[in-house]
Amino acid sequence: MKIKIFDDPMQMGFMAATEVKNQLNGKKDSVLILPTGSTPIPVYKNLVNMYNKGEVSFADAITFNLDEYIGIESDHEERYYNFMKRNLFSHVDIKEENINIPDSRTQDCEAECVKYEKKYRASGCADLALLGIGNNGHIGFNEPGTSFDSVTHVTHIAESTIKANSRFFASEDLVPKAAMTMGISTILSAKKIFILITGKAKHDILMKLISSNEADESIPATALRLHKDVTIYADREAAGLI
Ligand code: PGA
DSSP: OEEEEESSHHHHHHHHHHHHHHHHHHOTTOEEEEOOSSTTHHHHHHHHHHHHTTSOOOTTOEEEESEEEESOOTTOTTSHHHHHHHHTGGGSOOOGGGEEOOOTTOSOHHHHHHHHHHHHHHTTOOSEEEEOOOTTOOBTTBOTTOOTTOOSEEEEOOHHHHHHHGGGSSSGGGSOSEEEEOOHHHHHTSSSEEEEEOSGGGHHHHHHHHSOSOOOTTSGGGGGGGSSOEEEEEEHHHHTTO
């Protein structure tokens, strides 16, 4: 795993966005795995700027989001489909039919996950995956204990994640308790992976991630050690004295 350390989240966002831009300029129909959460917002802001300057187009890009809440209202601003529209998709030229996010409106989430995995694999898998990380080491909604062989599935959200995500909801009770998420093996199928880690609160998990070479299901992000092309994009606050 390589690590790149930037002065602040905006600089991290600019450099990660530049890599996404280069990826799309090198292969217009790139398949991208995209995350939600607060960490990727500077990446999306920079991509929108680059698009506005004519430096990049999403016209042929195909995106798969990592995950989606179950049991969230269609118009809720924390529904990840709405998050992605607000932060990226409404501002660039991506085609609606090339946007893939597990559909939270379905009656049958298990079937939706099977369909999602199949569509993702049929795309040829991601050229580039961007990931965030939870304080407990989750990637997507793959919480501690998730099998490294997992594919897209329905999962319970860990208590600590519900607490962390409650900052986006009026109260903790309103945070959904379940989600659909790409599995660990789905994520590892990407040809190249960037994991974005910013802020002091993520320092401990970043240290755990780089402190050994063992992949351990109790810290899902350590699965990334099994992949040959992973780069950590960290800011100075997360990196501390590294
Ligand atoms: P955050 O979430 O970017 O809002 O910290 C990351 C995650 O939980 O994967």
